[in-house]
Amino acid sequence: MAELSKDKFIIEGKESSEAEAIVRPSLTYWADAWRRLKSNKMAIIAMTILIIITLAAIFAPIFSSYDYRTGDLLKTNLKPSSEHWFGTDELGRDLYVRVWEGTRISLFIGIVVALLNFTIGVLYGGISGYIGGSVDNLMMRFVDILFSIPYLIWVIMLTTVLGSGLFTIIIALSIAGWGGMARLVRGQVLQLKEMEYVMAAKTLGADAGRIITKHLIPNTIGVIIISITFAVPTAIFSEAFLSFIGLGIPVPNPSLGSLSNDGTRMLLLEPYQLVFPALVISAVMLSFQIFGDGLRDALDPRLRQ
Amino acid sequence: MSEKKLEGRKNIIEVNNLKKHFKVGKGQILKAVDGVTFSIREGETLGLVGESGCGKSTTGRAMIRLYEATEGEVIFDGMNIQRLNRKELKNFTKQAQMIFQDPYASLNPRMTVGDIIGEGMDIHGLRKGKERMAKIYELLEIVGLNREHASRFPHEFSGGQRQRIGIARALSVEPKFIVCDEPISALDVSIQAQVVNLLEELQEEMGLTYLFIAHDLSMVKHISDRIAVMYLGAVMELTTSKVLYDEPLHPYTQALLSAIPIPDPEVERSRNRIILEGDVPSPINPPEGCKFQKRCKYVKDICREKAPELREVKPEHFVACHIVK
Amino acid sequence: MSRDENKLLIDVKDLRVSFDTYAGEVQAVRGVSFYVNKGEALAIVGESGCGKSVTAQSTMQLIPMPPGRIKEGSVMFNGKDLTKFTDKQMESVRGSEISMIFQDPMTSLNPTMKVGKQIMEGLIKHQKMSKQDAKQKAIEMLDVVGIPNPEKRVEQYPHEFSGGMRQRAMIAIALACNPKLLIADEPTTALDVTIQAQILDLMKDLQKDFDTAIILITHDLGVVADMAQRIVVMYAGVVIESGTLDEIFYDGQHPYTWGLLKSVPRLDTQGKQKLYPIEGTPPDLFSPPKGCPFAARCEYAMPICREEMPEKTHLSKDHFVKCWLQHEMAPDVENPIKKGRE
Numbered sequence: 001m002a003e004l005s006k007d008k009f010i011i012e013g014k015e016s017s018e019a020e021a022i023v024r025p026s027l028t029y030w031a032d033a034w035r036r037l038k039s040n041k042m043a044i045i046a047m048t049i050l051i052i053i054t055l056a057a058i059f060a061p062i063f064s065s066y067d068y069r070t071g072d073l074l075k076t077n078l079k080p081s082s083e084h085w086f087g088t089d090e091l092g093r094d095l096y097v098r099v100w101e102g103t104r105i106s107l108f109i110g111i112v113v114a115l116l117n118f119t120i121g122v123l124y125g126g127i128s129g130y131i132g133g134s135v136d137n138l139m140m141r142f143v144d145i146l147f148s149i150p151y152l153i154w155v156i157m158l159t160t161v162l163g164s165g166l167f168t169i170i171i172a173l174s175i176a177g178w179g180g181m182a183r184l185v186r187g188q189v190l191q192l193k194e195m196e197y198v199m200a201a202k203t204l205g206a207d208a209g210r211i212i213t214k215h216l217i218p219n220t221i222g223v224i225i226i227s228i229t230f231a232v233p234t235a236i237f238s239e240a241f242l243s244f245i246g247l248g249i250p251v252p253n254p255s256l257g258s259l260s261n262d263g264t265r266m267l268l269l270e271p272y273q274l275v276f277p278a279l280v281i282s283a284v285m286l287s288f289q290i291f292g293d294g295l296r297d298a299l300d301p302r303l304r305q
Numbered sequence: 306m307s308e309k310k311l312e313g314r315k316n317i318i319e320v321n322n323l324k325k326h327f328k329v330g331k332g333q334i335l336k337a338v339d340g341v342t343f344s345i346r347e348g349e350t351l352g353l354v355g356e357s358g359c360g361k362s363t364t365g366r367a368m369i370r371l372y373e374a375t376e377g378e379v380i381f382d383g384m385n386i387q388r389l390n391r392k393e394l395k396n397f398t399k400q401a402q403m404i405f406q407d408p409y410a411s412l413n414p415r416m417t418v419g420d421i422i423g424e425g426m427d428i429h430g431l432r433k434g435k436e437r438m439a440k441i442y443e444l445l446e447i448v449g450l451n452r453e454h455a456s457r458f459p460h461e462f463s464g465g466q467r468q469r470i471g472i473a474r475a476l477s478v479e480p481k482f483i484v485c486d487e488p489i490s491a492l493d494v495s496i497q498a499q500v501v502n503l504l505e506e507l508q509e510e511m512g513l514t515y516l517f518i519a520h521d522l523s524m525v526k527h528i529s530d531r532i533a534v535m536y537l538g539a540v541m542e543l544t545t546s547k548v549l550y551d552e553p554l555h556p557y558t559q560a561l562l563s564a565i566p567i568p569d570p571e572v573e574r575s576r577n578r579i580i581l582e583g584d585v586p587s588p589i590n591p592p593e594g595c596k597f598q599k600r601c602k603y604v605k606d607i608c609r610e611k612a613p614e615l616r617e618v619k620p621e622h623f624v625a626c627h628i629v630k
Numbered sequence: 631m632s633r634d635e636n637k638l639l640i641d642v643k644d645l646r647v648s649f650d651t652y653a654g655e656v657q658a659v660r661g662v663s664f665y666v667n668k669g670e671a672l673a674i675v676g677e678s679g680c681g682k683s684v685t686a687q688s689t690m691q692l693i694p695m696p697p698g699r700i701k702e703g704s705v706m707f708n709g710k711d712l713t714k715f716t717d718k719q720m721e722s723v724r725g726s727e728i729s730m731i732f733q734d735p736m737t738s739l740n741p742t743m744k745v746g747k748q749i750m751e752g753l754i755k756h757q758k759m760s761k762q763d764a765k766q767k768a769i770e771m772l773d774v775v776g777i778p779n780p781e782k783r784v785e786q787y788p789h790e791f792s793g794g795m796r797q798r799a800m801i802a803i804a805l806a807c808n809p810k811l812l813i814a815d816e817p818t819t820a821l822d823v824t825i826q827a828q829i830l831d832l833m834k835d836l837q838k839d840f841d842t843a844i845i846l847i848t849h850d851l852g853v854v855a856d857m858a859q860r861i862v863v864m865y866a867g868v869v870i871e872s873g874t875l876d877e878i879f880y881d882g883q884h885p886y887t888w889g890l891l892k893s894v895p896r897l898d899t900q901g902k903q904k905l906y907p908i909e910g911t912p913p914d915l916f917s918p919p920k921g922c923p924f925a926a927r928c929e930y931a932m933p934i935c936r937e938e939m940p941e942k943t944h945l946s947k948d949h950f951v952k953c954w955l956q957h958e959m960a961p962d963v964e965n966p967i968k969k970g971r972e
Contacts, residue, residue, distance in 0.1 A: 008933045009954070010933065010961075012931060013929050013930070014909065014910065014931055024653045024914060025653060028458065196407055197410065199366075199411075201424065204425040205399065205428050210428065214416070356822035356824060449909075466911060494849055494893060497907075498907030501905060502905055502907055520823060526895065526897060562897065564823045564827035565823055566850070566853050566856055567852060567855065567897060568851040568879070568896065570875050572898060573855045578831070580824075580827055
């Protein structure tokens, strides 16, 4: 240690700016979540599959020369070929177009139902949780009652009143579905409103609107998004099930459920008619599940380091 | 620092027979605060100490109307805060603020530090745009942080830094009275001194009045002019901090003082601790009579029958105990 | 008690522990060495984030791996290196030879299991006791830690216990198998002062009665004054000073040690004393400073402090400090903690 010189031993004291410096890069909640999601390979693959399927559902029917309603009775039950990629059905309709058209309708139902659930559920659950007390009690008992009626009964009841169709299915699935979201949001709000930062806002004179929009919702949004991600495949599957048992989308409109139903009838003769819609529905379900799981890991604050 | 002259100053806040009871199901009632009376003078720091569950935080929260009182009244600057209308209440929030205990739960994780500090100004429409940012920077500097911190999120800060952000938030509306609800309990001892020194400096510069709630008596002794000792929802002893430490009269105060470790091995070796038996009883169904009787070694028959009143045994020295003459 | 090879129980050498995070490697522990003799109480003191808990947890391989990893160093316990142990081997050490109690008794007890059963678990597993014997021992242990009605309490669940009682129960679980070493990680931080006094008293008695060595981890020097024989002061993942209780309290040499002692108000002093806080915040160990980590907060910092980490200076058999003020070229500085006592 020969190079130590006397001038290195003069007391100069602390430097205040140095002592409070933050050296880590700043990271917002969303950037952090995205970073985590990116590192989850399965979730990214699932997300890519979902994007491809969505794009196909939107554009494939547009760019195809076939129409999903009109068939060519001379070309029934054709096997997949360069002309008809997925083959044709017993009425000679092009299955490629019908599968993507069906996917489009299924996705539409899934997303609309999930958004309706979200809107009603967040409002209802938020109000119930925020007010609390006997109002909360009453509102939640109503949800319990609504929830105790299976959605199949709603569908049958609504079909008799409104007739079968897309609209009926969306209404029925929403009625049966928003309660889950409401319960989730209520639970979150009940927990969050006891947090000290909410109390701090009250102490500063914030009104209910401000507390809900600035403090409660932003802190529940992660959980809400995860819940929506799981609500979409649930709705798609419910619709598929309804169409499969003949309570769903009326002909000639296809949905993944009714296509599968048609496919099963020809299963022994022409298995490809079931394979394609079944593949798409499986891919959609699985991808949503995996993506939802990845999203939960990325957004759930309890797993944050 | 010299002792502050407090005689002759007017009371900024008065608490009269304040009670706060919570229903806890099955018809049981939790008497968190059960008849508390005291006042705080302008520019003074009143320390409120006691163990967990003694009702000290509930008292503080009821004093700024975060809780509705079950009984009794809180008079702030001549107004009964229970009777304020919406507009008056909003105005009251500009004058009375709070600093919270948990530096992790008291800042909204989705807001930037700048927005957290600016929230009070936004709510009351005090400052906008550039002026608002200038005030935020000024507040950050007052609490020893710097302006670069305004765009950061709470999770990037340490406990002591977060607590200072909480102080800046409270100061943003320029209050007169601040309830400090255990602001240092969650911090390391070395960081506690930072926060306490900051609070003292702010008091001196802005003439603030504090209610300082804590369970750590050594810090409370340091910061407070007078101290109230609470046990199970009632005030046991109330006097100046010097007198409380030099001649504590209530057996509970004596035990509490004796339990505090002193960072000096020689003193510790020669010290005789009063170790209290048992735990703090639950505030659900507290004992009849004196609340401290179950752990008091001087207990007499009268303690079990009648709750002692808080009475002035010497000037400025109030004790609620049958034994103390 | 100074270092004595015959009495040596645990000897940690040059322990380095890192965590891998999004921002890169966080070097939580950067070359820590200390030892504990049989039956001795050692305190590790420092602010949160200084690596004291990570150090203790690493000795028992309790840090989550990944993101954590022990990069270097050895933990010799009774002559065997614990860092080389497999999970299976560690299991037989944990709870029987080394036990740990934590800050929060609420989360460290299993809420769905009777307290008695939680004490019995270790006894049945490590000491191969029969159920009857284990239960008898559990009742005995609850009695030892001062829980009234142990016969009744043994059948109760943790939520029926108060905070102080839970910490007592934790101690009973930890001591059931008569371990040679008890690691107490901030055991009283979550407790009220009167309960803290009870628990510290209890730990002192048990140390004597059972001849258990204790590593007490705390940020509060007040707690230490009554408990420990030796003190290790940690800052930013390194040991900056170590010595016997009296050497640290009355002859501490590191400015950080001074800061810790001066920032605490004392009940037994007259009049209003000024507090000297340690300003600022400990450095982020994601990029530890090149020189002395305390330099940024040190009143006595010199240019050399920011450039190079100081070496150990031995002041007595037990007492050493890492500070440039000890260097012969450094100016003389009055020791503020000595001054206060004269």
